[in-house]
Amino acid sequence: MKIANQRIGRQLFLLLFLLLLAAFALCSQTQGRQEKKKKKAAQAAVLGIGPQFDQWLFTQDRAASAARRRLESTLKLQIAEIDRACQLTDAQKKNLQLAGTGDIVRFFDRCEDAREKFEAIKDQQQRAQQTWQLIEPLQRTLENGLFAGDSLFYKSLHRIVTGDQWTRYQAVANEEREFRRRAMIELVVASLEEEMPLSDKQRQRLITLLLSRVKLPRKPGSYAYYAIMLQFAKTPEEELKPLFDSMQWKVVVRNRSQFKGLEQFLKQNNIWPEKEDAE
């Protein structure tokens, strides 16, 4: 009995020892990773990489932490908007929150990868050349909106809400799109008027014509204006020309020719509106 107890005691001691060893190994591994991270951060700080990279990437927020906070708030606002239109259940809200959080995590993983690649480039000239290539796709994701188009959030939304809720949400989303379309068309007209003032009658006619023809680009962001301008450039001459006098028409022709070369670029970057987008 005594021998058996001693054996159990030894086995327990061994088990405890092994557990402690595993915990220590895990702990030192984590510590090692943290130290490595700290060391890397310290090196980056000395070189000015971390903050510099963040400032370039997050032009609006200046720092990754601020960008993350803003995106988390945007997610809340996005869910609140859908809730206003659809009266979501708690379970639906939770699922949307989960999907949106997934988009945020996925985005910051991409940022982290880009940062690592950036830090790995030791040659200053090479770094200068490649920085934009690393940062630009991430900035474009931010510009297009993290929860739009091909995001987890948007894809899940269709599955999470009922058909009736989807219809109600689409009505709200269409209203917002229509607002944006009108704003962009009026901006194109205002920018044209910087070179060539129009009478009120001409302005109203041009806006009406463009409203009947121009579709929103597939993605918002810095190229949206070009996409609208190009559609203006592609509006058939027989519809556009009667709105202007001969001198104004010369300016219109110059403007139209400036934007015609952009079509390929806008199509390649999935910005050019597809036929079905506005239908």
Add this chain to the structure above:
Amino acid sequence: MHFMRLVCQPTKEQFERIAAEAETTHKATMRAPAMRFMATGVSVLRKPITDALLKSVRKVLSPEQAERYHKELELRNQALKRSVALNLVAKVDKFLILSPQQRRKLSKILQDHWQESWSELQMLMYGSQYFPQMPDAEISRILTDVQKEVWRGLTKAIVHFGFDLNRLNTDLGDEVWDEGRPPSPADADPATAKKKGRAGSGERK
């Protein structure tokens, strides 16, 4: 000058008097905005130029013609304000996910608290990430708590794009009296053009 001709339809004599006056006042008119641009970076040239031209129009043309010109300038100004306000609202909307009601309210706030520097359209055309300085107190009043939090965190900067040389290079050029083809609203109105034919109005006295 072309816009003035289009709207007021002056006679050749009236046009030449206004053109002569514009020639002398042009330099003086441009000096103030140029100095302002040097000091602040704001390059809003339209108003000083149209103000100076309006003075000449009032001096030379009939009260009806001057009123027509003044009214068109007002309408043009309103259209610009509306366009800028709509686009600023769309820009804010992207970050704050506004409701339709909030969009309407914000548009009104911006038009009521208009700032001349917002007329630099490049900020809206090329998708700048920054917001101009906007009436924070009024805007905050229409926002929810979460929206306020996001709004406070957004960078609002005084960003000026300066002169848009591209646009200055492609302007209408100097307006000259063209006997053969003066500007006419009929040109811009196919229905009227059909009735009146292409007869120019430059020779009207």
